[in-house]
Amino acid sequence: MDVPLPRTAPVSAPIVADLKAQIAQGVYPPGAALPSTRALAVELGVSRTTVTAAYDQLIAEGYLETRQGSRARVAAGILSSAVPIAAGPAPAARLSGFGRRLLAAPVAEAVPGPALDFRYGDLSGGDFPVLAWRRALNAALLRRPAKLAYGDPRGSAELRAALQAYLWRSRGLRCGLNQIVVVNGSQQGIDLCTRLLVDPGDRVVIEEPGYVAARRVFAAAGAAIVPVAVDAEGLRTEALAGIGPARLAYVTPSHQFPLGGVLPAARRQALLAWAEGADSTIIEDDYDGEYRFDARPVEALLSLDRTGRVIYVGTVSKTLSPQLRLGYLVVPPALADAFAEAKRLADRQAPGLEQAALARFLAEGGYERHLRQVRRRNAGRRAALLAALSACFGTGVRVTGAAAGLHLVAWFDRVPAEREAEMVAAARAAGIGVYPVAPLYHDAGARPDRAGLVLGFAGSEPDAIRAGVHRLAAALAGLDGPGAGPAR
Numbered sequence: 001m002d003v004p005l006p007r008t009a010p011v012s013a014p015i016v017a018d019l020k021a022q023i024a025q026g027v028y029p030p031g032a033a034l035p036s037t038r039a040l041a042v043e044l045g046v047s048r049t050t051v052t053a054a055y056d057q058l059i060a061e062g063y064l065e066t067r068q069g070s071r072a073r074v075a076a077g078i079l080s081s082a083v084p085i086a087a088g089p090a091p092a093a094r095l096s097g098f099g100r101r102l103l104a105a106p107v108a109e110a111v112p113g114p115a116l117d118f119r120y121g122d123l124s125g126g127d128f129p130v131l132a133w134r135r136a137l138n139a140a141l142l143r144r145p146a147k148l149a150y151g152d153p154r155g156s157a158e159l160r161a162a163l164q165a166y167l168w169r170s171r172g173l174r175c176g177l178n179q180i181v182v183v184n185g186s187q188q189g190i191d192l193c194t195r196l197l198v199d200p201g202d203r204v205v206i207e208e209p210g211y212v213a214a215r216r217v218f219a220a221a222g223a224a225i226v227p228v229a230v231d232a233e234g235l236r237t238e239a240l241a242g243i244g245p246a247r248l249a250y251v252t253p254s255h256q257f258p259l260g261g262v263l264p265a266a267r268r269q270a271l272l273a274w275a276e277g278a279d280s281t282i283i284e285d286d287y288d289g290e291y292r293f294d295a296r297p298v299e300a301l302l303s304l305d306r307t308g309r310v311i312y313v314g315t316v317s318k319t320l321s322p323q324l325r326l327g328y329l330v331v332p333p334a335l336a337d338a339f340a341e342a343k344r345l346a347d348r349q350a351p352g353l354e355q356a357a358l359a360r361f362l363a364e365g366g367y368e369r370h371l372r373q374v375r376r377r378n379a380g381r382r383a384a385l386l387a388a389l390s391a392c393f394g395t396g397v398r399v400t401g402a403a404a405g406l407h408l409v410a411w412f413d414r415v416p417a418e419r420e421a422e423m424v425a426a427a428r429a430a431g432i433g434v435y436p437v438a439p440l441y442h443d444a445g446a447r448p449d450r451a452g453l454v455l456g457f458a459g460s461e462p463d464a465i466r467a468g469v470h471r472l473a474a475a476l477a478g479l480d481g482p483g484a485g486p487a488r
Helices: 013-024 037-044 048-060 097-104 130-142 157-171 185-197 212-220 237-242 265-278 333-347 352-363 366-396 417-429 462-477
Strands: 180-183 203-208 224-231 248-251 281-285 310-315 327-330 398-400 407-416 450-456
Touching: 013 048, 037 048, 097 212, 130 352, 130 366, 157 180, 157 327, 157 352, 157 366, 180 185, 180 333, 185 212, 185 248, 185 281, 185 310, 185 327, 185 333, 203 212, 212 224, 212 248, 224 237, 237 265, 248 265, 265 281, 352 366, 366 407, 366 462, 407 417, 417 450, 417 462
Parallel strands: 203 224, 203 248, 248 281, 281 310
Antiparallel strands: 180 327, 310 327, 398 407, 407 450
């Protein structure tokens, strides 16, 4: 209770003052229910009579309103001023080197997307297997353990066994149970790899362009970033010979992000040979390797590794939901204990209930049935996007990376790169969310001199995709200059 009060104030006055401040700051907005008098009295360690007196005062002043048999609520029409509580001067922040590096490249604050949003990484809510997942969750809840305790930081043995079998069937991977570590999404997996393998000043190879969130992890750890260009087939491994030693290389060989190349066998062998010669470790991020629309998914890079150089990162964020925060690592046997301890220190373990549900979903075949269904649906969305881009822009747009994954890149060859932000803003003004390719380049000078947009298609239905592209074409037609508008 920070509001100063006269000494003669009633005992309920601090509660009144504090609740007024919380209402003013929007902690309790108009219509919000306050705690019951009994619950608040227990929380504050005062008598219920004191809390009742405070509520009565607020009702009398018009801050609260009540109805018979229901809790007190903030009165309609009360405005929140969001005035911060007065406080003394804050001491100067003394951040670690990690903290300073983290704030040196902050991420733009997320804002609600428009109704027609082509953001990559989003999935359609209608694709989530609600009934099957609910059955798996219910089965997990009904299996009451004898006691509730912390589990293995690697993840439940049941889930790791189900993942071991699934990875053998789908990705050609053979690994021991202790090599699998269940993590809270691929982002935590990349972070654990970095904590264990990278010291400040170590060199880390990344794809150019590539995944920004991984690059930020390496930069925050103090790594020296070494970008290596990609082409239509992924990482240009011939360039590795000229870069010298590096501690780590981060790659997306099954579907390069964002340009979509699939690393061919000869380059995979060259990458592994380089890692062995340079005493380096490779992080293989298989973020959407299940999605190929013209052939069976390619085998993972890890399946070719014979010297323990590859750490495989998998996730269900692109197949089930990014909200589940479930992923997994397959690490070399020599690193298994270190990763288990790093996971233990990070957050003890991944959530047990979700692990149990996913284990059941995998073991009973529900996951692969679901994957076949969403692969068909996403193939339809992809076809709708490709057809709409062709109809609306014709030869003004060139598409890359559409053979696999859940996004593509649309290059506007007649629009200069410096107009990319203008295109994004015009689309946003028309209620369309599109995303520029520029931020995905570590070196701005390495990007092509034409505008490019990364368009995800897994979050919308075909009709919405078609409507979105037509509205995008209309929005870009209003820009001066050739090539941004619709086909003539």
